[in-house]
Amino acid sequence: MRGSLERPRRLRRLTVVGGLAAALALGAVSATAGVVQAQGLPGQALTAGTSTTTSALLPDYDNEIVTRFDSANSVEHIRHLAVNIGPRLNGTPQEREGAEYIGGILESYGFKVSYQTWGPVSTKRVAKVTSPNADLPGGPNWQMAASTSGKFTGDNGVEGQVVDAKTGQSAADFPSDTEGKIVLVDYSTTASVRNTAVANAVSRGAIAVILAYPTGNSAPPSFTLTTPQPNLPVIGGGSAHSAWIRGLLAKGPLTLRIATNEYVNPMGTNVLAVRHAVGDPTGTKAPIVMVGAHIDSVLGAPGAHDDASGNGVSLEIARVLGKYPLDKELRIAGFGGEEGGLLGAREYVKTLTAEEKARFVGEWQMDMVGTPYEPARLWALTPNGQSNFVVEEAYKAADRVGFEGLRNCRLGQSDHQAFYDAGIPASLFIWLDYRPPAVCGSSGGSYVTEPEYHRPTDTMDNISPERLQITLDVVGGAVAHNALNAVKVSAVSDGGQPLAGAPVRADCGDGERNVGMTGTDGRLDAVFPHATCDFTVVVDGATVVERGVSISGDRELEVTVDLTKPTISLTKPADGAVFTLGAAEIVSYRCDDNLSGVAACTGTVPDGGALDTSTVGFHEFAVNATDKAGNSADQKVTYQVVYPWRAYFPETMDGKAGSAVPIKFSLGGDRGTGVIAPGYPASRQVTCDTGEATGAAAPTATPGNSKLSYGGGQYNYVWKTEKSWSGTCRKFELKLDDGSSHFTTIRLK
Numbered sequence: 010m011r012g013s014l015e016r017p018r019r020l021r022r023l024t025v026v027g028g029l030a031a032a033l034a035l036g037a038v039s040a041t042a043g044v045v046q047a048q049g050l051p052g053q054a055l056t057a058g059t060s061t062t063t064s065a066l067l068p069d070y071d072n073e074i075v076t077r078f079d080s081a082n083s084v085e086h087i088r089h090l091a092v093n094i095g096p097r098l099n100g101t102p103q104e105r106e107g108a109e110y111i112g113g114i115l116e117s118y119g120f121k122v123s124y125q126t127w128g129p130v131s132t133k134r135v136a137k138v139t140s141p142n143a144d145l146p147g148g149p150n151w152q153m154a155a156s157t158s159g160k161f162t163g164d165n166g167v168e169g170q171v172v173d174a175k176t177g178q179s180a181a182d183f184p185s186d187t188e189g190k191i192v193l194v195d196y197s198t199t200a201s202v203r204n205t206a207v208a209n210a211v212s213r214g215a216i217a218v219i220l221a222y223p224t225g226n227s228a229p230p231s232f233t234l235t236t237p238q239p240n241l242p243v244i245g246g247g248s249a250h251s252a253w254i255r256g257l258l259a260k261g262p263l264t265l266r267i268a269t270n271e272y273v274n275p276m277g278t279n280v281l282a283v284r285h286a287v288g289d290p291t292g293t294k295a296p297i298v299m300v301g302a303h304i305d306s307v308l309g310a311p312g313a314h315d316d317a318s319g320n321g322v323s324l325e326i327a328r329v330l331g332k333y334p335l336d337k338e339l340r341i342a343g344f345g346g347e348e349g350g351l352l353g354a355r356e357y358v359k360t361l362t363a364e365e366k367a368r369f370v371g372e373w374q375m376d377m378v379g380t381p382y383e384p385a386r387l388w389a390l391t392p393n394g395q396s397n398f399v400v401e402e403a404y405k406a407a408d409r410v411g412f413e414g415l416r417n418c419r420l421g422q423s424d425h426q427a428f429y430d431a432g433i434p435a436s437l438f439i440w441l442d443y444r445p446p447a448v449c450g451s452s453g454g455s456y457v458t459e460p461e462y463h464r465p466t467d468t469m470d471n472i473s474p475e476r477l478q479i480t481l482d483v484v485g486g487a488v489a490h491n492a493l494n495a496v497k498v499s500a501v502s503d504g505g506q507p508l509a510g511a512p513v514r515a516d517c518g519d520g521e522r523n524v525g526m527t528g529t530d531g532r533l534d535a536v537f538p539h540a541t542c543d544f545t546v547v548v549d550g551a552t553v554v555e556r557g558v559s560i561s562g563d564r565e566l567e568v569t570v571d572l573t574k575p576t577i578s579l580t581k582p583a584d585g586a587v588f589t590l591g592a593a594e595i596v597s598y599r600c601d602d603n604l605s606g607v608a609a610c611t612g613t614v615p616d617g618g619a620l621d622t623s624t625v626g627f628h629e630f631a632v633n634a635t636d637k638a639g640n641s642a643d644q645k646v647t648y649q650v651v652y653p654w655r656a657y658f659p660e661t662m663d664g665k666a667g668s669a670v671p672i673k674f675s676l677g678g679d680r681g682t683g684v685i686a687p688g689y690p691a692s693r694q695v696t697c698d699t700g701e702a703t704g705a706a707a708p709t710a711t712p713g714n715s716k717l718s719y720g721g722g723q724y725n726y727v728w729k730t731e732k733s734w735s736g737t738c739r740k741f742e743l744k745l746d747d748g749s750s751h752f753t754t755i756r757l758k
């Protein structure tokens with residue numbers, strides 16, 4: 010059964026059985042809040058620009074754990090305790106069996122299990138009532154009170170058909186075939202009436218007598234007879250028992266087996282399961298997070314709700330938490346003898362040393378944690394009515410799942426009292442129709458229990474899986490939160506400013522998860538198991554990854570987010586630099602980042618590589634720097650590559666208007682005749698003595714007249730001047746396709 014208990018991880022919406030509307034009216038459930046929380050943080054869109062897609066992220070550990078809690082598993086444990094074992098009266102073998110069942114499960118979850126036997130306690134006289142063939146309502150293991158006036162049969166008991174002898178007061182009450190049968194008669198509160206009924210049954214050859222309350226939702230009564238009946242078992246049943254027997258008899262013959270036992274001053278049993286913290290294998294220093302429930306039930310009651318339910322929830326919390334390496338010590342207890350006056354819990358607390366008590370974070374006691382009884386609500390009750398750490402943590406867990414129905418007030422009456430008395434923060438968690446006083450604290454309120462409370466009808470019908478789930482999410486959520494390590498993450502910029510609204514992710518080796526978002530103060534409280542994690546914080550496109558953060562115990566973690574762009578120092582080519590065509594030039598640049606380091610520094614040509622000088626003209630050279638946080642910077646410069654120019658003409662010369670003037674120059678080789686920039690050469694009139702331009706620039710005469718040629722290692726541009734320029738000076742400009750311009754001024758005759 011346990012192997013199949015794992016449920017696929019999925020979002021779950023809380024619902025309350027027995028009147029969702031009523032539950033909502035009380036604020037018991039806030040479905041929308043629960044869903045928002047379960048789906049992850051609303052700020053996920055802010056992580057855009059990072060490599061991980063948000064949909065693949067796991068939830069934070071608080072969320073992951075509550076998603077794993079499944080009340081269906083709790084129900085199966087409750088069924089084992091309340092149905093397979095049945096009533097578990099303190100000091101009886103069933104209390105022990107309950108302890109061993111709980112211990113066995115916890116051992117399979119990796120806990121170290123021990124049993125504490127204590128006592129002796131008061132003598133218990135019980136009847137185990139079963140049927141070899143009938144399906145008994147409420148479960149196969151009925152328990153009634155065995156009278157000291159009857160016979161104790163031992164485990165084997167007697168078996169026979171049942172006859173209904175009504176009040177058993179007159180011959181007419183008894184069927185003619187009473188001989189050799191088990192006789193059912195009404196239990197009377199008047200001793201003489203009981204005595205007569207039993208004597209009448211015995212005289213008619215009964216092999217056992219059941220005196221059961223005919224009405225009134227009564228528990229099985231313990232009683233004595235004025236006339237002892239040492240030869241047959243005489244037992245007391247509750248009103249449910251008489252109703253069930255009469256119901257079965259109406260359908261046909263009914264066979265029961267009755268085994269009566271007297272357990273003289275028996276011992277009670279506690280089961281204690283411990284899971285030591287990772288770094289504290291002997292359990293001497295780690296903080297202790299404890300969960301408790303009671304194993305025992307009152308005589309006659311299967312105790313499904315009171316309190317198999319508490320153990321069902323404890324076991325599911327243990328199953329889920331058992332999968333995480335923890336730095337806190339987990340203790341799960343099943344206490345015996347609670348119904349006898351918190352006996353087992355008090356015995357357990359007595360074993361705690363002062364140092365051990367000081368290690369306690371708290372004790373979360375669960376007693377009656379999920380009845381479908383509509384008026385019941387989830388209460389955190391403390392002996393003094395004050396809130397405490399355990400209560401506060403439950404409120405926070407309720408908040409995380411969107412459950413608004415938790416309330417706190419005053420009550421003892423369960424095992425939390427023993428811890429409270431020892432100075433350990435403890436609270437009783439209970440689904441109860443508790444009626445608080447006007448002011449909670451100085452005095453307690455009143456309460457109404459469900460009709461099945463402490464009755465044979467406290468069966469699986471008195472269990473609500475939906476409410477168990479809420480208890481799991483609230484109490485289990487609080488326990489898990491405290492069993493994990495508290496990590497206070499703060500995000501600050503490299504300038505020291507707190508960074509609000511920063512999504513924090515973490516990968517602790519089990520997948521990347523969404524941890525949450527920093528608040529306005531730049532802080533985020535999160536919980537983690539014992540782990541080494543890589544933390545990622547994203548702000549304004551800058552991503553900081555803090556690798557290998559060791560989490561073993563509570564700690565603080567400051568993550569500095571680099572929001573400063575990297576710097577680029579470009580030495581060569583410098584902006585505006587001029588290089589000769591074909592020259593060997595080595596580029597030189599570097600990128601720096603003060604904080605996160607440089608992720609990439611890329612230029613048009615890698616640093617140390619050869620600058621491209623293979624073509625003349627203006628060229629762009631770009632460098633991009635990206636730091637490890639994702640901040641990037643760019644720098645762009647322009648450099649010029651020119652021909653190796655040499656002029657074979659003077660700066661000024663004389664010429665004759667209308668004649669051709671040869672302009673000779675060298676470009677270090679034959680570069681073809683397309684080396685002149687479009688629109689050039691050009692000339693314009695200038696003042697002869699100052700050289701100041703007086704006219705607009707004019708292209709040289711038609712290309713047919715002027716002409717560039719190459720020969721003998723030289724270029725020769727033959728410039729045809731115009732006759733009309735006679736007596737003026739002109740400045741001649743030869744602009745090349747490498748962007749360079751060359752001049753000469755001519756005085757024309």
Ligand code: BES
Pocket residue numbers: 315316347348349350351376377420421422423441456458
């Ligand atoms: N599960 C109950 C606790 C309880 C408290 C039930 C309040 C209903 C209302 C517990 O098992 C129990 O029955 N306790 C006893 C007291 C105990 C000290 C014997 C009780 O409340 O009578």
Ligand code: ZN
Pocket residue numbers: 303315316347376377423
């Ligand atoms: Zn109880």
